[in-house]
Amino acid sequence: MEDIILNIQRALRSEAKNATFAVGGHIPINTGGETGLEVDADEKTSSRTARTAEPVQIRFGESGKGVTLTLPTEKKHSNTPSPSFEQTDGRSGVSHELQQLLKACAPATFGRNGDEVHDEAYRKAGKLDTTAFTTSFCPYQLGIMDVVQQVLMPYNWIRKGNLGIRAELYKLNAYSGPSGLFKPHVDTPRDETQIGSLVIGLPVEHQGGQLAVRHTLEGFRQEVVFDWSQTSEDPPVVHWAAFYSDCEHEVLQVTSGHRITLTYNLFSTTASGHLAGKSNALDPTKLPLYKSLKAALASQRFFPRGHLLGVNLAHHYGHTSETDNFLPHSLKGADMVLYEIFRALKLPLYLLPLHDSHGDEQVEELLGRKFWPFELMDEFEEGEEIVAKSDFLETVCDDLRDKVVWLNYAMADTKAVQAVFLTHGNEPCMNVMYTKAVMIVKVPPFGRHGRKTFPEDEAIFESEGSSLEESDEESDGNDDSSAMNIDATLLEDDGNLEHEDSLLEGSEGKPDDDGDTSVTDIDATPKASEHTLRGRRP
Ligand SMILES: O=C(O)CCC(=O)C(=O)O
Ligand SMILES: [Fe+2]
Structure with missing residues (x-):
């Protein structure tokens, strides 16, 4: 059986390696020759099937004194000395309208410990809120959102099939040389x-x-760098990049000129039926991991009496206030792939939060029963992490942790995300907190008629939306809640527990460890805690 598990672990790792967390591209701007700006031949050929963008207009300014800036600005005559980008007065090569835009920008702030902070050592940029400008630019029109959707959420037929990504304009930012950065x-x-x-x-x-976006998955630290440097000689293009919320990113120093950006927040959303095209629907049954799992399930040697499998998810998920946590719909990238695969196999699964708790002496990992509404602690010390308010973790599923065979290793370190999030969000608002998450999958026993799987609709017990709310109401004294299902139905004695340790130890499953990431499996982490059930709702 160890060979079967190793096989699954390998397939899972290869999914992880290929997981996309950031995507980007560029679109040539159609200047129609009138401005003297031309797209060179290569660019024309390579973009034959791509769309071109019209010059981008930004309108801003007080009522009655509105200014329209068109980008790219007209090219200066060739004998104009090259502009000194840092200067924004009339002598520089920067157009009058661009100078006005830069002047209209307020210093960009960011969130630190719940406060809105202006600290140029951390973020040096200007900003306009959406109330202060409009733009002709539309990422949908140019097909950017099609790509974002396809790459960052390809599986748009989850559940009833209608899932999309909505982009909402958030800010205009100006990072100016020689010192703009974030x-x-x-x-x-x-x-x-x-x-x-x-x-x-x-x-x-x-x-x-340059915009650098980073993500660590299964011990593989990945970084994608988007360099949008451009001179007046370059064909004008609109650059774009999209990435998941939990990926750390930074804007390196702008050494000259002005890096002007529009930022959009991307939301997972129910798209209307006709938009959720079937063309990019994923068939999870074609993925290698599906095949490994399917073969394992068909084998009598693979947990004949049934068992629980655990997967540490690749991304972090938010604990939210009041309303649904929107899982599984907000699952990202590789995690969505996994979800689809297990669903296609008709295996019951749960999505549960895993959180670092800093006790007196050591860091413990707490496995929560479900994603809880999260309530802010009243006080923060600078650099302190959110630890105390663990109502949302409820009683840790100690038994559950011990009975699960883990197919991969926990993310190397979530401190970065938790701390960075707390001290350096791009907004001070604090009503969402990310934690690690795991997927627990139940492998049914192998019976006389093979493996008993579940009808698809019964297969998923994850704390999703309204059912979470409902079970919440019932949960005092009613063991039918989805949270209770974990104890009541998943923790059946399966007689196979004695195999676990050897399986995990015997696995060559550790990713290449470069020494600075601690890749742990659950067994290696301290046993979780004596947290007792406090109020069911914060
Ligand atoms: O300008 C960029 O590339 C990224 C800006 C950013 O990270 C932000 O506004 O939060
Ligand atoms: Fe950002």
Whole structure:
């Protein structure tokens, strides 16, 4: 049986390696020759099937004194000396309207410990709120959102099939040379359905200001760098990048010119039926991991009396206030793939939060029964992490942890996300907190007629939306709640527990450990805690 598990672990790791967490591209701007700006031949050929963008207009300014800035600005005559980008007075190469835009921007702030902070060592940029400008730019029109949807949420037939990503304009930002930057941070989600951010780089000359997006998965630290530096000689393009909310990112120093961006928040949303195209529907049964699992389930050697499998998810998920947590719909990337695979196998599963708790002496990992509404602690010390308010973790499922065979290893370190989120969000708002999460899957026993799976609709017990709310109401004294199902139905004695340790130890499953990431499986972590059930709702 160990070979079967190893096989599954391997397939899972190869999913993880290929997991996309950021995507980007560029769209040539159609300047119609009139401005003297031309798209060169290569660009024309390579973009034959792509759309071109019209020059981007930004309108801003007080009522009655509105200004329209068109980007790219007209090219200066060739004998004009090259502009000094840092200068924004009339002598520089920067157009009058662009100067006015830069002047109209207020210093950009960010969230630190719940406060809105202006600290140029951390973020040096200007901003306009959406109340202060409008733009002709539309990421849907240019097909950017099609790509974002396809790459960051390809499985748009989850559940009833209608799932999409909605982009909402958030800010205009100006990062100016020689010192504009935004140090590493995680974007503060506006609400529980936010899955990511989209940044549009407008065609304004600048050097530097690369956007670096990072994600660590299964010990593989990945980084994608988007460099949108451009000179007046380059064909004008609109650059874009989109990434998941829990990915750390930073804007490196802009050394000259002005890096002007539009940022959008990306929300997971129910799209109307006709938009949820079937063309990019995923068939999970074609994925290698599906095949490994399917073969395992068909084998009598694979947990004949049934068992629980655990997967540490690749992304962090938000604990939210009051309303539904919107899982599984807000599952991201690789996690969504897994979800689809287990669903296709008709296996019951749960999505549960896993949280670091800092006790007196050691860090403990707490496995929660479900994602809970999260309530802020009243006081924060700088740099302190949210630990105390663990109502939402409820009683830790100690038994559950011990009975699960883990197919992969926990994310190397979530401190980064938790701390970065707390101290350096891009907004001070604090009503969502990310934690690690796990998926627990029940492998049914192998009976006389093979493996008993579940009708698809009965297979999923994850704490989803309204059913969570309902079970919440009932849960005092009623063991039928979805939370209780974990104890009542998943923890049946399966007689196979003695195999677990050897399976995990015997696995060559550890990703290459470069020494600085601690890749742990659950068995290696301290046993979780004596937290007792406090109020069911914060
Ligand atoms: O300008 C960028 O590329 C990213 C900006 C950013 O991270 C933010 O506004 O939160
Ligand atoms: Fe950001």
